[in-house]
Structures are given as C-alpha cells and as structure tokens.
Amino acid sequence: xxxxxxxxxxxxxxxxxxxxxxxxxxxxxxxxxxxxxxxxxxxxxxxxxxxxxxxxxxxxxxxxxxxxxxxxxxxxxxxxxxxxxxxxxxxxxxxxxxxxxxxxxxxxxxxxxxx
Amino acid sequence: xxxxxxxxxxxxxxxxxxxxxxxxxxxxxxxxxxxxxxxxxxxxxxxxxxxxxxxxxxxxxxxxxxxxxxxxxxxxxxxxxxxxxxxxxxxxxxxxxxxxxxxxxxxxx
Numbered sequence: 001x002x003x004x005x006x007x008x009x010x011x012x013x014x015x016x017x018x019x020x021x022x023x024x025x026x027x028x029x030x031x032x033x034x035x036x037x038x039x040x041x042x043x044x045x046x047x048x049x050x051x052x053x054x055x056x057x058x059x060x061x062x063x064x065x066x067x068x069x070x071x072x073x074x075x076x077x078x079x080x081x082x083x084x085x086x087x088x089x090x091x092x093x094x095x096x097x098x099x100x101x102x103x104x105x106x107x108x109x110x111x112x113x114x115x
Numbered sequence: 116x117x118x119x120x121x122x123x124x125x126x127x128x129x130x131x132x133x134x135x136x137x138x139x140x141x142x143x144x145x146x147x148x149x150x151x152x153x154x155x156x157x158x159x160x161x162x163x164x165x166x167x168x169x170x171x172x173x174x175x176x177x178x179x180x181x182x183x184x185x186x187x188x189x190x191x192x193x194x195x196x197x198x199x200x201x202x203x204x205x206x207x208x209x210x211x212x213x214x215x216x217x218x219x220x221x222x223x224x
Contacts, residue, residue, distance in 0.1 A: 056209055097210040
C-alpha cells in the first residue's frame with residue numbers, strides 16, 4: 001500500500017514568488033494535515049482538511065492557504081514568499097477523525113528554499 | 116492554551132542504559148497522546164499511542180493525567196534507537212494534532 005506522497009521533493013523560489021506543494025494521502029484516508037518544520041522549531045500546525053473542507057488552521061498568515069480535491073489529495077499554496085518560509089513542509093493523512101486512536105501518517109516532506 | 120513540551124533538545128545515553136524522554140502537555144480536555152519517531156533519512160512515523168498501552172521496540176509510555184505527562188521509557192537503550200522523537204497531543208472535538216519540538220536521542224556505543 002502506498003504511503004503519503006508529496007511533491008516536489010525540493011523547491012527553490014525567489015522572495016515574493018508563490019509556491020505550490022502537493023500531497024496525496026493514503027488510499028481511503030479523507031483527512032490531510034499540513035505542517036511546517038523549520039529548523040529548531042519542531043512541527044508547526046498549518047492546516048487541516050477533511051472531506052474537502054478546511055477544518056482548522058494554525059497561527060499562520062493568510063498567504064498560507066490550500067485546498068483539498070474530491071479525490072482527497074491536497075495542495076498547499078504559499079504566496080508572497082519570505083525568506084523565513086524556508087522549511088520542510090510535511091503532509092500527513094488519516095482516516096475517520098472521530099475514531100478513538102486515529103493516527104496520522106506522514107509523507108517525506110517537501111523542502112522549500114526561498115532565496 | 117494547548118501545548119506539548121519536550122524539555123530536552125538532545126539526550127545522550129550509553130548503550131544498555133535506561134532512557135527516559137520527557138513530555139508534558141497542557142490541555143483542559145481529554146487528551147490522546149502519541150509518540151512519533153524519525154530515524155535518519157526516514158519519514159516521521161508513529162511509535163506508540165497511549166490508548167494502546169503497548170510496548171513497541173521495548174519502549175513504553177504511561178499517561179499521567181495528574182502530572183500531565185507522557186514520558187517515553189526504555190530500560191536498555193540500543194544504538195538503533197538513535198533518532199528524533201516527537202510527542203504529540205490530539206485534541207478532542209477539534210482533532211488537532213499538536214507536536215512538541217522534539218528530542219534527539221543519541222545512543223553511544
């Protein structure tokens with residue numbers, strides 16, 4: 001069974017540009033989570049999508065946005081890139097969120113470098 | 116505020132020594148706690164969760180609601196345990212996963 005897949009693996013952008021990162025969840029999973037892992041800061045929660053709807057977002061500015069498609073894949077868009085957006089962006093997926101013991105499964109991440 | 120605290124950024128122990136990775140949480144509701152591990156060049160993966168009360172790779176963790184802690188323990192560390200460990204809290208209702216900043220465990224030969 002394929003795990004969570006993310007693309008691209010690496011992305012280099014110039015300050016002010018836009019970046020788009022993509023995520024395909026595990027087959028059968030309807031929830032997708034996005035996290036930013038900047039150096040020394042651990043995993044910072046960005047966004048959570050479930051059944052095509054944004055369910056929750058972290059303390060990030062509106063230039064971080066995304067969506068979830070009917071096939072449950074998702075993309076994260078970062079507009080007006082700033083140098084401090086350079087980080088590893090992790091996507092995770094899960095099944096039915098209401099289930100006790102529900103866990104999330106991570107992809108390998110997309111490295112975004114802003115120069 | 117909902118928060119997960121891992122006070123140690125780095126923990127070094129010798130092979131065969133006991134290991135305890137600390138995790139404290141702040142949450143007013145009923146928490147679900149998890150430990151995730153990231154080995155070198157691998158993706159972040161689930162190690163164990165408190166509701167399962169299981170031992171994985173010799174690791175155990177007990178949820179202590181009085182002390183709001185979920186420390187990860189192993190009686191005898193192995194070199195292959197060297198990795199980054201993250202404690203995570205899942206909130207009820209909003210189903211948000213909140214991660215700590217992680218602890219790097221180095222097991223020395």
